[in-house]
Amino acid sequence: MVPDRDDGDLLNAYLDGDEEAFTELMRRHEDRIFAMALKMMGNRSDALDATQDTFIRAFRNASKFRGDSAFGTWLYRIGLNSCHDLLRKRKRDPVPEEEIEQAGAHLPGVDEGVVLNMELGEALAGLQEDYRAAVLMHDLGGIPYEEIAVITEVSIGTVKSRISRGRRKLAELLEHPTAPDASKGGR
Amino acid sequence: MNNTGSHERFSELIGPYLRRELAPDDARELEEHLASCPDCRAEAEGARALTAAPAEGLTEAERGSLHAAVTAAIERPDAPARVVPLRPRWAGAAKFVTAAAAIAVIAVAGIWATTSGNLGGSDDSGADGGDSPAALEGGGADGGGSVGVPRPLFLDDDSGRLLYGPEEQAGDEDEVETSEDHASGNQFALTPLEQGALANYAEEGPLFKAFADAYLAPVPERDARRALLGLAKQAPLPEFEDQVNECGGGFLSRNPGSAISVAAVLGNFEGQGALVIGFVTTEAPSGELNRYTYEVWRINDCTSPITTFGGALVR
Numbered sequence: 494m495v496p497d498r499d500d501g502d503l504l505n506a507y508l509d510g511d512e513e514a515f516t517e518l519m520r521r522h523e524d525r526i527f528a529m530a531l532k533m534m535g536n537r538s539d540a541l542d543a544t545q546d547t548f549i550r551a552f553r554n555a556s557k558f559r560g561d562s563a564f565g566t567w568l569y570r571i572g573l574n575s576c577h578d579l580l581r582k583r584k585r586d587p588v589p590e591e592e593i594e595q596a597g598a599h600l601p602g603v604d605e606g607v608v609l610n611m612e613l614g615e616a617l618a619g620l621q622e623d624y625r626a627a628v629l630m631h632d633l634g635g636i637p638y639e640e641i642a643v644i645t646e647v648s649i650g651t652v653k654s655r656i657s658r659g660r661r662k663l664a665e666l667l668e669h670p671t672a673p674d675a676s677k678g679g680r
Numbered sequence: 681m682n683n684t685g686s687h688e689r690f691s692e693l694i695g696p697y698l699r700r701e702l703a704p705d706d707a708r709e710l711e712e713h714l715a716s717c718p719d720c721r722a723e724a725e726g727a728r729a730l731t732a733a734p735a736e737g738l739t740e741a742e743r744g745s746l747h748a749a750v751t752a753a754i755e756r757p758d759a760p761a762r763v764v765p766l767r768p769r770w771a772g773a774a775k776f777v778t779a780a781a782a783i784a785v786i787a788v789a790g791i792w793a794t795t796s797g798n799l800g801g802s803d804d805s806g807a808d809g810g811d812s813p814a815a816l817e818g819g820g821a822d823g824g825g826s827v828g829v830p831r832p833l834f835l836d837d838d839s840g841r842l843l844y845g846p847e848e849q850a851g852d853e854d855e856v857e858t859s860e861d862h863a864s865g866n867q868f869a870l871t872p873l874e875q876g877a878l879a880n881y882a883e884e885g886p887l888f889k890a891f892a893d894a895y896l897a898p899v900p901e902r903d904a905r906r907a908l909l910g911l912a913k914q915a916p917l918p919e920f921e922d923q924v925n926e927c928g929g930g931f932l933s934r935n936p937g938s939a940i941s942v943a944a945v946l947g948n949f950e951g952q953g954a955l956v957i958g959f960v961t962t963e964a965p966s967g968e969l970n971r972y973t974y975e976v977w978r979i980n981d982c983t984s985p986i987t988t989f990g991g992a993l994v995r
Contacts, residue, residue, distance in 0.1 A: 501941045515754075516747070523746060524737045531736055541742055547748045614812060632695055632730045662728030663721065667729050 500564035508555055519548055522565055526572045527631050533576035535614025546575040562644045567596065569634045570644050573626050582620055616666035624659030631656050687720060694724050738740045744919050744979035748953030837964070904932050905938040911944055919980060920955060927982040928957045931975065935959070951977045954986065 498506070498514075500521065506514035526547050530540035551571050558567055617625055626645065630636040631652075638656075642649045693710045696702045702710065714721045738746065912924035926942050932939060944957045955977045975985040 519747065523708065523743065527738050527742075527746075528736065537736075537742070541738075544738075545749050545753075548746070549753045552750070552754045570741065583842060604878035616729075628726070628730065632727045635695075638692075642969070647990070653688060653691065657687075657723055660723040661695070663729060664722045665726075667726070667791055 497592055497646055499573055501560060504555055504558060505554070515523055515552060518564070522568050525546070525565070525634065526568065529569065529629060530576050532578065532613055532633060533573070533617055533629070535612075536560070539579055543572065543575045543579050547572040550575065562640050566630070566634075566636050566640050566644055569630055569636065570626075573629060577622065612667065619666045620662055624655050624662060627652055627655035628659035628663065632660070687717070690717075690720050691723060694720075694727050698724075698728055706760075740919060744923075745953035747920075748955065748979055754954075755831045768956075839880055878935060904942065905929065907939075908942055909930065911942055923977065923980060923982060925959060927955070927975065927977050927985075928959075930982060931957065931959055931973070 498517075500518060503514040507518065515592070523544060527540055527544045530543040531537065534540045534543055538677045545569065550651055551568050554571075558564065568604050617629070620628070623645070630641050630644075631638070638649050638652050645652065647655075690710055690713050693702060693706060697707055697710055716723055745830060774821070908925060908928045912921040927944060928944070938957045942957070942959050944955060957975055957977065959973050975988045977985050
């Protein structure tokens with residue numbers, strides 16, 4: 494185990510050849526990346542592919558991480574790019590529905606939640622890329638405005654605007670009724 | 681209230697509100713605003729769609745598959761060996777042919793070369809062990825020029841090095857040595873030529889190197905199950921430790937007392953993460969020196985292997 498080391502330490506240790514550090518970094522971030530990918534891709538198989546691609550890209554480019562943002566944020570950004578690339582690939586070369594059904598039949602916990610995610614994935618795909626990245630980073634990844642501004646290289650004002658517009662567009666694409674029960678998730 | 685500044689402020693509150701991190705007063709204020717502002721309400725709906733959908737995590741099988749695939753993809757030549765050779769069980773393995781281990785040193789590396797090729801994504805099955813013995817003969821027996829006259833091989837407790845026993849016992853199938861015999865002396869170190877053969881294999885890639893290093897490193901373990909446990913403990917993740925023990929233990933139960941070497945590797949097999957566990961055994965029909973088997977397992981699944989490779993080490 495690698496207790497009490499922050500992500501930056503672990504990344505440096507990995508670059509120095511410490512395989513355990515690599516494992517620990519994956520452990521820390523894989524669920525969050527997968528959750529994001531699942532929402533972006535709409536199915537577990539593609540989400541797993543995107544997650545895999547994310548970590549491979551990240552570790553192959555580990556030496557390029559400059560530490561301008563948190564490692565988790567940098568990784569999240571790579572994850573978004575991986576999902577985006579895979580979505581484009583799927584658009585060009587869609588997986589036959591039969592295969593999706595067959596894959597789904599073997600997955601545990603395939604329920605309405607997954608269907609909901611599939612709709613969400615489609616709606617997210619309909620967002621302008623800058624908006625989608627900002628919304629996902631903030632609302633799904635919990636990344637603060639300031640960090641998003643750094644990694645997307647725009648002002649905080651632009652980030653806020655993208656998030657606000659992206660959310661509204663998303664609601665529109667999902668054809669959610671704009672009823673005042675938006676608060677039911679809160680207390 | 682509905683000026684741009686307040687919209688911006690409420691927009692910032694939506695995230696913490698949905699994560700239930702907002703102070704009650706702020707939450708109430710936001711709720712009142714949402715009730716009267718369609719734009720902010722739409723914004724909250726969009727954000728809620730993201731946070732409300734179930735955040736499903738990876739299943740253990742998916743996690744294992746992910747780790748295996750990523751590990752295999754970024755594996756570096758200097759990655760640590762995850763290979764544990766067993767010390768030949770001189771006393772216990774009655775059928776052990778004394779010459780076998782000398783071949784096995786080279787041959788085991790060959791096994792993993794073949795395995796590595798398949799793991800690299802090639803679909804050529806290799807279920808037909810025919811390819812592998814050829815490769816082994818090429819590297820071991822023919823290269824056997826470099827191995828020289830087959831001699832028993834053992835690990836020297838003092839130096840931790842792999843050493844050959846007395847030459848005159850080569851091919852004497854009836855005589856089974858004990859480690860005590862070796863401890864009494866009359867030992868020969870690997871010749872430079874033989875060391876060179878191992879080094880050549882080491883240059884073929886990380887798996888070869890892992891095997892070569894492992895065979896040259898001190899390995900005190902003499903019991904197959906304990907060696908398997910030791911190997912499992914080197915697994916990069918606990919789930920692999922369990923799986924190496926379970927899948928490998930199954931092989932040992934089916935082939936009691938015959939294993940002289942065990943190794944494992946993670947990789948991609950036909951597009952999915954896989955764990956490969958390989959054994960060299962002494963349970964060989966006459967005419968063969970040793971037999972090797974390696975089983976390819978789905979991650980976290982020891983029900984039945986995806987496929988099994990195997991073959992014989994022949995004289």
